[in-house]
Amino acid sequence: MAVTIKDVAKLADVAPSTVSRVIANNPRISEKTKRKVKEAMEYLGYHPNFNARSLANRSTQAIGLVMPSSADHAFQNPFFPEVIRGISTKAHEKDYALYMSTGKTEDEIFEGVVQMVQGRRVDGIILLYSRVDDRIMTYLQEQEFPFTVIGKPYKNAELITHIDNDNFKAAQELTQYLISLGHERIGFVGGNLNLVVTIDRLLGYEKAIRDAGLHYKDQYIVHEEFLKEGGQEAVRELFSLPEPPTALVVMDDLMTFGVISTLHEIGLSVPEHISVASFNNVMLSELSSPPLTSVDINIFQLGYEAAGGLLDCIQTCAPAKRVVVPHNLIIRQSCKPKLAEKETV
Amino acid sequence: MAVTIKDVAKLADVAPSTVSRVIANNPRISEKTKRKVKEAMEYLGYHPNFNARSLANRSTQAIGLVMPSSADHAFQNPFFPEVIRGISTKAHEKDYALYMSTGKTEDEIFEGVVQMVQGRRVDGIILLYSRVDDRIMTYLQEQEFPFTVIGKPYKNAELITHIDNDNFKAAQELTQYLISLGHERIGFVGGNLNLVVTIDRLLGYEKAIRDAGLHYKDQYIVHEEFLKEGGQEAVRELFSLPEPPTALVVMDDLMTFGVISTLHEIGLSVPEHISVASFNNVMLSELSSPPLTSVDINIFQLGYEAAGGLLDCIQTCAPAKRVVVPHNLIIRQSCKPKLAEKETV
DNA sequence: GTAACCTAAGAAAGCGTTTCCTTATAAATT
DNA sequence: AATTTATAAGGAAACGCTTTCTTAGGTTAC
Numbered sequence: 003m004a005v006t007i008k009d010v011a012k013l014a015d016v017a018p019s020t021v022s023r024v025i026a027n028n029p030r031i032s033e034k035t036k037r038k039v040k041e042a043m044e045y046l047g048y049h050p051n052f053n054a055r056s057l058a059n060r061s062t063q064a065i066g067l068v069m070p071s072s073a074d075h076a077f078q079n080p081f082f083p084e085v086i087r088g089i090s091t092k093a094h095e096k097d098y099a100l101y102m103s104t105g106k107t108e109d110e111i112f113e114g115v116v117q118m119v120q121g122r123r124v125d126g127i128i129l130l131y132s133r134v135d136d137r138i139m140t141y142l143q144e145q146e147f148p149f150t151v152i153g154k155p156y157k158n159a160e161l162i163t164h165i166d167n168d169n170f171k172a173a174q175e176l177t178q179y180l181i182s183l184g185h186e187r188i189g190f191v192g193g194n195l196n197l198v199v200t201i202d203r204l205l206g207y208e209k210a211i212r213d214a215g216l217h218y219k220d221q222y223i224v225h226e227e228f229l230k231e232g233g234q235e236a237v238r239e240l241f242s243l244p245e246p247p248t249a250l251v252v253m254d255d256l257m258t259f260g261v262i263s264t265l266h267e268i269g270l271s272v273p274e275h276i277s278v279a280s281f282n283n284v285m286l287s288e289l290s291s292p293p294l295t296s297v298d299i300n301i302f303q304l305g306y307e308a309a310g311g312l313l314d315c316i317q318t319c320a321p322a323k324r325v326v327v328p329h330n331l332i333i334r335q336s337c338k339p340k341l342a343e344k345e346t347v
Numbered sequence: 348m349a350v351t352i353k354d355v356a357k358l359a360d361v362a363p364s365t366v367s368r369v370i371a372n373n374p375r376i377s378e379k380t381k382r383k384v385k386e387a388m389e390y391l392g393y394h395p396n397f398n399a400r401s402l403a404n405r406s407t408q409a410i411g412l413v414m415p416s417s418a419d420h421a422f423q424n425p426f427f428p429e430v431i432r433g434i435s436t437k438a439h440e441k442d443y444a445l446y447m448s449t450g451k452t453e454d455e456i457f458e459g460v461v462q463m464v465q466g467r468r469v470d471g472i473i474l475l476y477s478r479v480d481d482r483i484m485t486y487l488q489e490q491e492f493p494f495t496v497i498g499k500p501y502k503n504a505e506l507i508t509h510i511d512n513d514n515f516k517a518a519q520e521l522t523q524y525l526i527s528l529g530h531e532r533i534g535f536v537g538g539n540l541n542l543v544v545t546i547d548r549l550l551g552y553e554k555a556i557r558d559a560g561l562h563y564k565d566q567y568i569v570h571e572e573f574l575k576e577g578g579q580e581a582v583r584e585l586f587s588l589p590e591p592p593t594a595l596v597v598m599d600d601l602m603t604f605g606v607i608s609t610l611h612e613i614g615l616s617v618p619e620h621i622s623v624a625s626f627n628n629v630m631l632s633e634l635s636s637p638p639l640t641s642v643d644i645n646i647f648q649l650g651y652e653a654a655g656g657l658l659d660c661i662q663t664c665a666p667a668k669r670v671v672v673p674h675n676l677i678i679r680q681s682c683k684p685k686l687a688e689k690e691t692v
Numbered sequence: 693g694t695a696a697c698c699t700a701a702g703a704a705a706g707c708g709t710t711t712c713c714t715t716a717t718a719a720a721t722t
Numbered sequence: 723a724a725t726t727t728a729t730a731a732g733g734a735a736a737c738g739c740t741t742t743c744t745t746a747g748g749t750t751a752c
Binding site: 004049051052054056057062064075077078079080083084087090091093094098099101102103105106110114116117120123256259260262263266285286289290291 | 349394395397398399401402407422427428435436439443444445447449450451455459461462468601604605607608611629630631633634635636
């Protein structure tokens with residue numbers, strides 16, 4: 003059996019409560035006693051039992067992570083390791099650990115969250131995505147359980163601490179960049195329309211298109227079910243239009259890889275025939291051929307701030323706030339000025 | 348304050364111990380009482396407190412994950428989400444959750460493991476990597492704490508349940524494949540030599556080279572510090588040799604992206620000038636241009652089996668075992684038969 | 693020299709479960 | 723009818739810690 007606070011107390015010839023106070027570095031204990039107790043702890047190799055402490059304390063020093071359904075392919079996106087790295091960094095600063103439940107389906111994930119919350123397994127929760135009408139978010143609000151969201155809540159955004167990019171503006175800028183290169187027929191390849199980020203970026207794209215006096219055409223808007231079969235289909239359709247786009251705004255670098263590969267299959271190359279620009283600037287964007295023009299959204303910082311916001315929320319009941327993580331456009335080689343009409347394929 | 352077992356007991360007019368037995372579905376409780384208690388739980392929205400349960404039970408229903416230092420760039424490798432997806436799937440089947448500590452440095456990570464173990468925060472641990480002389484592994488063995496390793500332990504492999512590919516054979520086969528295409532000067536681009544997987548693959552490569560009667564040359568062996576600056580340097584050196592390789596075996600698909608991009612920079616293209624083959628077959632391998640020839644190591648299954656092995660270990664004290672997850676070579680377009688000498692660059 | 697006040701540390705009551713040990717009641721055995 | 727045996731459920735200790743309340747002993751103050 004592991005060594006407990008009582009064993010330490012006995013050896014140091016003090017009461018268990020004293021040992022507890024030494025651990026908490028309570029000023030009411032004399033230096034001499036502290037030293038004595040610490041020696042005993044050292045000698046016995048004492049480590050506090052976290053469950054007991056959590057129980058007495060009502061605090062677990064752990065934060066729960068809620069990912070999108072892992073059945074989802076999105077899960078393989080390097081976005082997640084990176085955002086977790088950010089969360090982990092901040093969590094570590096404050097001695098928090100991370101906790102993930104393991105549901106696959108929608109319902110299982112929800113059940114996992116309920117267990118985290120009601121079972122007091124975590125002190126707070128970070129939602130790693132933001133969807134339209136999310137049941138989990140509603141639940142957490144009802145329970146008044148501390149949580150933060152990465153992305154923008156679809157409803158009640160002002161009541162929920164959330165960490166987001168200005169995706170509207172980012173998309174607008176990215177689109178403007180393509181327009182500035184002379185492109186007039188610009189397609190938008192989005193992801194799941196249930197994700198708020200998709201909506202924001204689509205709106206930003208639309209704004210840029212309209213502001214530039216270009217036609218906003220529904221046929222130019224495509225939503226890939228991530229990057230395989232469905233997406234290929236979509237890209238094929240897009241490029242069999244009578245007036246196919248000459249440039250694409252794509253929701254995510256990983257998708258871009260899929261898009262580029264599909265374009266290749268139909269004999270179009272990037273950036274010679276089609277310019278492609280996307281979001282996230284994952285490490286790979288730099289290494290792909292061509293290197294991708296991408297909006298760096300500071301994934302690490304999203305995670306870092308999300309954890310920071312949550313801890314404020316837990317420790318000081320801080321009021322809800324919105325944190326906007328800056329983005330910046332990284333121009334590489336996947337976009338080219340539009341050729342004069344005759345020169346295009 | 349949350350509703351406790353006592354509240355339920357009071358409402359159902361039974362003792363707390365009875366409620367506890369109903370939760371555990373103990374046969375000693377009559378069906379009638381069970382129904383009554385369940386109604387009360389339902390009515391009050393009761394959820395057991397996990398910390399209290401863990402304390403009484405000495406079991407947490409959580410397994411700890413130990414990753415390589417997140418400072419490490421390896422962290423951004425989609426290997427991790429995928430292996431975690433596998434772990435998560437098995438864990439979920441048995442109602443376990445996942446727990447990650449948040450250290451950055453070597454020491455912090457070690458300290459995190461000690462806290463997981465001594466603090467009884469988890470029932471067992473999965474090491475997501477295997478290194479030469481790993482302090483954590485030694486510690487877990489000393490403590491006789493349940494754990495499994497993904498990869499092959501450097502020492503005492505027969506005493507430790509581990510889930511591995513036959514990396515030796517996989518590398519051998521991959522190299523043989525290149526040899527079968529006529530390549531005779533084949534380089535090896537490895538990762539961190541502290542990782543056992545690197546060693547195994549290097550040995551498999553060497554075996555294939557020697558078996559084919561080719562020269563095993565040290566200059567052809569390069570170890571990239573993952574895929575950026577250092578790696579570019581290395582690749583440059585490799586291709587300024589008097590007799591540069593015509594094909595490369597690369598440790599990891601992500602590295603391959605770096606390698607291909609560096610080759611491009613020095614005017615070599617894949618597979619026209621250089622054939623490249625690697626390991627892992629991450630989703631992106633298929634989408635890159637050219638699509639990569641890669642050994643699929645079944646990452647998901649590695650995670651799944653690792654969790655399974657650990658749970659056996661926890662639940663039934665199963666003896667140590669080695670699980671070999673099959674691999675298979677996926678041939679795509681990154682390798683070509685070697686051109687006759689005169690035709691090469 | 694006694695009352696008043698500090699200070700350091702102990703005793704004990706939780707925290708919410710589980711589980712061992714009892715007890716009460718009903719059924720079965722003699 | 724008295725005793726044993728089953729059965730269903732309750733009581734209370736235990737899990738390892740924190741924290742409130744107390745106490746003991748030493749200072750200071752009058």
